[in-house]
Amino acid sequence: MIKLEGITKRFGTLEVLKGIDLEINQGEVVSIVGPSGAGKTTLLQIMGTLDLPDAGKTWINNIEVSRMKEKELAAFRNKHIGFVFQFHQLLPEFTAIENVMIPALIANKPAKEARERALDLLNFMGLSERTEHKPNELSGGEKQRVAVARALVNQPDVVLADEPSGSLDSQNKEDLHQLFFKLREHYGQTFVIVTHDEQLSLITDRTIHMLDGRINRC
Secondary structure (H helix, E strand, O other): EEEEEEEEEEEEEEEEEEEEEEOOOOOOOEEEOOOOOOHHHHHHHHHHHOOOOOOOEEEEEEEEHOOOOOOHHHHHHHHHHHEOOOOOOOOOOOOHHHHHHHHHHHHOHHHHHHHHHHHHHHHHHOOOOOOOOHHHHOOOOHHHHHHHHHHHHOOOEEEEOOHHHHHHOHHHHHHHHHHHHHHHHHHHOOEEOOOOHHHHHHHHOEEEEOOOOOEEOO
């Protein structure tokens, strides 16, 4: 599903990633853990083609994305990769269902199809009564579930999440963690999750430990 080979990344004189080799299988729920500054988020961004490595190669579904041009990468991301961030990044002027629809509309899917898909996802998330609410009318847990639905609207192959439960209380954290596994079972996506949450890392299929820009163990 995802293969990284010899990935390095430097910001000025700081070497953040020091030759990462990693493979993630289809349908895995994988966590990436390590202290601050270990390179976790940088690795996730390169995995998601949001940033480019200084050296090395990246494959997703046997496609070498590290060779793509910017326009190709944008189209590939929209179709194949979903993103969930620590802070939901919903657009405040749009309702929950409109926020979920946005990636599908960017992909030029018909509005009716996009709305039906968004509604199906929000129903699955237990948000059928909140579809027309704007973000300021939703709880923190509800906002993050809307963000997860948005990440899934184009039926991506992989969902990349950066500290997705970092801003949630303990109950909403537990609900979100369990949701990832329900989504994997129902929709078949692969999940790669950067987290400091030990509870989450203990229940994922595999935990990748990073230290000083390298994979310490996985």
